[in-house]
């Protein structure tokens with residue numbers, strides 16, 4: 018009989034091989050840390066594991082076998098505290114009957130040749146070509162490039178924000194005080210990049226689940242805030258969060274921001290745009306393998322529409338914060354330069370934060386210099 022929780026890892030992999038992300042934090046099991054560790058090793062080393070598997074497989078291997086083989090190989094190669102026989106047996110047990118002999122044979126071969134296979138390991142294998150190539154160009158110093166890549170394998174840190182005084186502290190297991198909102202440290206920084214004066218109305222263009230809306234509500238308690246979100250299910254979560262954290266100055270609106278109309282010119286606009294989420298790969302390493310150059314370019318074009326629309330709602334002298342959880346230049350710097358070129362009066366305002374997180378007047382925390390997700394943010398005014 019297969020272990021039911023390993024089956025959940027197998028299901029994550031089945032979804033993944035079908036091009037989908039399925040989240041499972043294993044919070045309902047006392048062995049959460051153990052299963053999360055397997056999940057991280059699978060996707061951090063996904064590239065090397067596939068390289069190893071291709072030595073033993075034909076091209077058209079069924080996805081069910083790919084899922085059990087990836088699960089088994091990750092444990093054999095990267096998790097020393099799991100006995101090899103357990104990794105093989107559990108993976109075979111999860112596999113459909115007809116495919117069991119293949120999975121069994123390949124995993125036993127990997128066990129037999131483990132030492133030699135691991136001699137071939139290099140961190141470069143853990144990154145897909147599109148990502149590796151675009152980032153190698155960014156670094157003149159090879160050691161810095163390697164430390165950039167290594168930083169994606171670091172255990173991600175989770176934080177809690179006090180909605181009373183906006184202080185932030187590291188997440189503690191079992192801590193469930195109702196005034197705290199869980200948040201990434203760089204996501205938290207975005208509404209705090211600069212304290213603006215005379216803010217009486219705020220527009221949050223893409224608001225759910227509402228982390229940054231909550232911060233804006235507490236930072237500017239006298240302002241009226243409109244929080245727009247297109248996805249009806251996510252609006253429900255947004256509304257629950259606004260109620261839970263007593264954000265009484267916020268009105269949640271279920272609308273497509275690109276078609277949103279009202280007659281207010283805003284003092285402050287937060288445009289936390291949809292993006293590839295490639296800055297979040299320390300926490301969600303599978304994202305790296307589900308995106309490519311085309312997605313980055315498609316998102317960049319889509320974000321330009323949000324930027325143009327956002328500007329139409331900005332009061333003269335007001336500020337617009339544009340942010341994405343991605344470090345890819347097309348989604349950040351290039352979009353901002355495009356907008357500045359089109360609008361002569363528009364200017365960048367430098368964030369008032371630690372200089373090590375600033376590049377070209379924008380917030381740009383690189384993962385080897387920061388504990389949080391990779392973000393890009395720019396403050397614009399005119």
Ligand SMILES: C[S@@+](CC[C@H](N)C(=O)[O-])C[C@H]1O[C@@H](n2cnc3c(N)ncnc32)[C@H](O)[C@@H]1O
Pocket residue numbers: 204222223224225226227228229230245246247248251272273274275289290291292
């Ligand atoms: C990066 S997330 C926002 C995170 C949020 N600001 C926070 O701090 O919790 C982007 C959000 O934009 C929403 N979205 C995507 N397209 C949209 C559109 N056309 N209009 C409004 N919201 C949209 C997505 O559903 C998603 O919830």
